[in-house]
Amino acid sequence: MKHFISFLLSILMLASCAQKQEAMLSVAESEQADSLALHVALMPTLGCLPIYYAQLTGITDSLDLDIRLLRYSAQMDIDTAIARGHADIAYTDIIRAIRLSDSVSVTSFLANEEPITLVAQKGKKVKKMQQMSEKMIAICRLCATDYWCEKMLDSAKISQDSIYRPQINDVKLRGKMMRTGLLEGAMLEEPYASWAIMQRNKKLMQTEEKSYQFAIWVTTDSLHKDSRKTEQTRKFVAAYRMAVENINKGLYADSLRSILRREYEMPDSVIDSLKLTTIKEPFLPKKKDTEEALTWLSTRNITPKKFNPDTFINTTFFNRK
DSSP states (O other), X not given: OHHHHHHHHHHHHHHHHHHHHHHHHHHHHHHXXXXXXXXXXXXXXXXXXXXXXXXXXXXXXXXXXXXXXXXOSXXXXXXXXXXXXXXXXXXXXXXXXXXXXXXXXXXXXXXXXXXXXXXXXXXXXXXXXXGGTTSBOBBOXXXXXXXXXXHHHHHTTOOGGGSBOOBOOBHHHHHHHHHTTOOSEEEEETTHHHHHHHTTOEEEEEOOTTXXXXXXXXXXXXXXXXXXXXXXXXXXXXXHHHHHHHHHHTTTXXXXXXXXXXXXXXXXXXXXXXXXXXXXXXXXXXXXXXXXXXXXXXXXXXXXXXXXXXXXXXOSSOOOO
């Protein structure tokens, strides 16, 4: 009997060891798979919509592209994710990327047109830009919304000092405050600008197609050390382009609705009436945009010491058709 019990205990111990070894292998495989995945930091704006769409509709799977989405609502949180090494790829704008270069080395590899609209509160009898003098316009400071607000005020010959510009970084919160009448005006990205206008707030001015566009995707230098991630980033660009094409064709409309409902927190009543601007084909970041951003930053007495304009635009990942 004693021999049998000893034998049984030995079997149980071997089984336990085998289970532990299998569990350790499973964790190791999971960690390896996670390390090869692209961690993508993005936020609920029109420029990021194709990535949400590509993952949900299976485009990323069809390209054997493994991405893990890091969801944020404020640009400064995305910047923090880049600086701390949590993100391989991140959605940002040229101004913020230039400023970020002093703390972490980043390069831009993809750009898209991201409309930004100056919206005025309904009921204030504001019908043109000149009537915004002495009023408030909410922005995200030292980024594209700040830049465009200044350009719009200059075009209307409104003194910069006559406008109070509270900093509201969260894009969802800025849109909500505009819709609920807590702001006299706000610089809004899509689809929150369209949502505010649908509720009878006034569209005063919007960035034009041929004007400078600052919305970009960047990657950190650490990604270049792994050839597998380099190839994954090329697939990321391909997935983005396929998603743009499918969205503009109206494919998988239910998936698009689901994204707007879940990621952008838009009600069905708004989604049903929403007419999104056609998403433009992505392109390589432009040197003139970088130069314009640097010039604008210099007017704020900001000169990043480590930024290198000659290496900022990376053509490695851009797949031309």
